[in-house]
Amino acid sequence: MPAFSFSTFKLSNLSRILQAMVNVGQYNTLRVVKEVDFGMYLDGGADEILLPKRYVPEGLKADDEIIVFIYHDNEGRLIATTDQPIATVGEIAMMEVADTNPAGAFMKWGIMKDVFVPISQQEKRMKKGDRRLVRLFIDEKTGRVTATEKIDKYLSNYELSVAEREPVDLLVYQKTDIGYKVIINSKHLGVLHFNEVFKELETGEKLKGFIKHIRPDNKIDVSPGAIGYSKIPDEESRVLNLLKQNDGYLPYNDKSDPEAIHEYFGMSKKTFKMTLGALYKKRLISFTQTGMKLEEN
Numbered sequence: 001m002p003a004f005s006f007s008t009f010k011l012s013n014l015s016r017i018l019q020a021m022v023n024v025g026q027y028n029t030l031r032v033v034k035e036v037d038f039g040m041y042l043d044g045g046a047d048e049i050l051l052p053k054r055y056v057p058e059g060l061k062a063d064d065e066i067i068v069f070i071y072h073d074n075e076g077r078l079i080a081t082t083d084q085p086i087a088t089v090g091e092i093a094m095m096e097v098a099d100t101n102p103a104g105a106f107m108k109w110g111i112m113k114d115v116f117v118p119i120s121q122q123e124k125r126m127k128k129g130d131r132r133l134v135r136l137f138i139d140e141k142t143g144r145v146t147a148t149e150k151i152d153k154y155l156s157n158y159e160l161s162v163a164e165r166e167p168v169d170l171l172v173y174q175k176t177d178i179g180y181k182v183i184i185n186s187k188h189l190g191v192l193h194f195n196e197v198f199k200e201l202e203t204g205e206k207l208k209g210f211i212k213h214i215r216p217d218n219k220i221d222v223s224p225g226a227i228g229y230s231k232i233p234d235e236e237s238r239v240l241n242l243l244k245q246n247d248g249y250l251p252y253n254d255k256s257d258p259e260a261i262h263e264y265f266g267m268s269k270k271t272f273k274m275t276l277g278a279l280y281k282k283r284l285i286s287f288t289q290t291g292m293k294l295e296e297n
Helices: 013-018 228-245 258-265 269-281
Strands: 027-036 039-043 048-052 065-072 078-081 092-101 104-107 115-118 131-138 145-148 167-175 179-184 188-193 206-214 220-224 285-287 292-294
Touching: 027 048, 048 065, 092 167, 115 131, 167 188, 167 220, 179 206, 179 220, 188 206, 228 258, 228 269, 228 292, 258 269, 269 285
Parallel strands: 048 078, 115 145, 188 220
Antiparallel strands: 027 039, 027 065, 039 048, 065 078, 092 104, 092 131, 104 115, 131 145, 167 179, 167 206, 179 188, 206 220, 285 292
16 A cells, blocks of 8 residues: 655646546645645646645645545545545455445444445445445446445456465455465455465455466465565564573474474574574574574673
């Protein structure tokens, strides 16, 4: 999710022509046209879009650029905000039902506006307080951001947009016999095996991970966290802190049981061995017959 910022860079005439429209339900970089008592108007191409005063950062002025999220208010007008919604159009996220009416439900979006889920887009009738996985899309009839629970049709591994070892965003979808089915970048399905995680995961939980393996049939295995040695510095700090908390000794080494390592350190045995190897090379630890100890340097 982008950090909001603005600059004093002034758009060229060509840039202004190219900026003919905005993407509703997405972040947009827009130019400030003018300041008014109740906020600032931004260049939305065909129309000017209000950025209410409560969202105007200090020092913003005419011709500056600012990154804003665009949505429709209750009167159908386009509004800009620097608040960050739970999800943008095309994304899948867990959201809470704020209210319902005979036509559908309204879900908390993280901004002043709730997002609507028509009854036709619900898997089962929603109730206030429910938490459901939904995908945001633009309704063709109204042009407004709408949500649907019917997300399976948007998920496909037929044509992949990811590659092995690539960092990805993961969203827990379902628990299975072998692990967790996860949604990858709101586009694909993958499996996070039980031996890759060290705690119970909840549906809708977000994780950072990477593509571990893509099979010939395009089924995807994923792993949480960073890839390979890039995660080791954080794990080194964890092991060193645990040693310091336990008088410089822990009854674990590279021959310890993988499940015991998972339970105590929250990492796989492979990562544990890489971490210990890195610490040993730095002469920060040494090994005993029954575990490891902190070296005094």
